[in-house]
Amino acid sequence: MLFAMHWKKHRNFLRDPMDIYMERIVELLKNPLNKGEIDDAEIKKTDYNPSCGDMIRVFAKVNEGKIKDIKFQGQGCAISIASASLLTEYVKGKNLEEVEKMGQNEMLEILGLDLSKNPSRIKCAMLALIVLKKGITDLGKS
């Protein structure tokens, strides 16, 4: 059953690549979640997608190894902004170690897009997570 569902999703994707811009992603571009800044955040980290120069800045309040609050600022395409929205929502309340373990598979699952035919867009989807993880590494060093 699960397999059948996946297959159907995949076939739909093949039929209409515009799926990548499903309503939800465009909606998140127009009305992003957790957009903003936190002045007294322990993590403040900015990074760029080297292939296009898109920028994401992450602000996270950390307490006892957990993310208490998180916001982001950024300039980017629909996928990078939607990923930042969904990631910030997902990691709220999570342990830093848990976030550090997150990789491409988790991020794409949160995003809910099949980017297997769009490898260049994976960089867009991964930007926010990469910035957050770099911020966590910096925090560990300080």
Added chain:
Amino acid sequence: MIDVEKIKKDFPILERKVNGKRLVYLDNAATTQKPRQVIDAVVDYYSNYNANVHRGLHTLAEEATIAYDEVRKKVAKFINAKPEEIIFTKNSTEALNLIMYAYGMSNVSAGEKLVTTIMDHHSSFVPLQILAKRKNAKFEIMDVDKEGEIPEKEYEKLENAKIASVVHASNVTGTINDIASMSKIVHEGDGVFIADGSQSVPHMKIDVKKLDIDFLAFTGHKMLAPMGVGVLYGKKELLEKMQPFLYGGDMILEVHEKESKWAEIPAKFEAGTPNVEGVIGLGAAIDYLEKLGMDNVRKHDIAITRYCMDELGKIREVRILGPENPEKRTALVGFEMKGVHPHDIAQVLDSEGIAIRAGHHCAQPLHERAGVIATARASFYIYNSKEDVDALCNALEKAQKLFA
């Protein structure tokens, strides 16, 4: 004018569908497609006379060597140079790096001035920037005006430059720079002038003697040839004085335990087994372009660029970068659409079978200067028609609706 419909038939890839739609290929400034004549030349080489060049004495080696050296003559004629002034490289980037290492490293001293432009591609901008840092030289950058052109006032920076490296045609704004005038100023101060011809050589007749430039770099894959073959033109007097860039086989006159001597140009700069298939393909590409006539290619480029600028201009919220006059541009149109990120434009266009480029196009300084992160770019070649531009505009309107 050239016959686009007839030309299209020579390009097998243009028959393919992308996402169920006719492929509309508008990413020619990144790389062009290849005609059957070029593909066949490469297949013929591997099917009939594949051998290493300048080494063996057997029939295959002789045939490959003759074919390889014939292309050198062809390239020389194409830009009005001497065959020994043509060095085959991997691409423009390698050609530009070769100059920085083989000329720059041994001729530039602390305090001397190196000049480039804000619109130069990273392949010219970065090697010069690094050379300046290593040699403690001054690094000056010519600026652009609102139309993406270098105002004449900026030419002052070229006075007494030791090296100036200037892109002939911008890959973002399409601006064609007046490199002949710039080179003249640099020569008055006994400096050396390098032109990056990556976006100009495929599109117009270039005469290195008339332009009086010292070096010219360009790449085969943007002019119908395979990837992996580029060209460095250098004035004979300069190339002869320069030290090698890479050491190894084929660039050697004699090697002894204590010392070695280098071969004459061009061999001095072509160490190791070269990309013979690429060079053979480049020869076929030049034949193809010469048959069309570069003046006709240029006329077609201007016509389609003009049409694209006119049609794009009709779409609300689209801003075109670069000079307003298509005759001042090479065959590309960079643009922004308010409220839609270039990535998203490219993705929507792809769903319609249309290939364009989105990003900073390896020209980050220019984007920073213009205050934009990324732009979209449609770029044309000999097989593009007005229908391709119409498809582009229709799809852009669709993208605008989706994100509005």
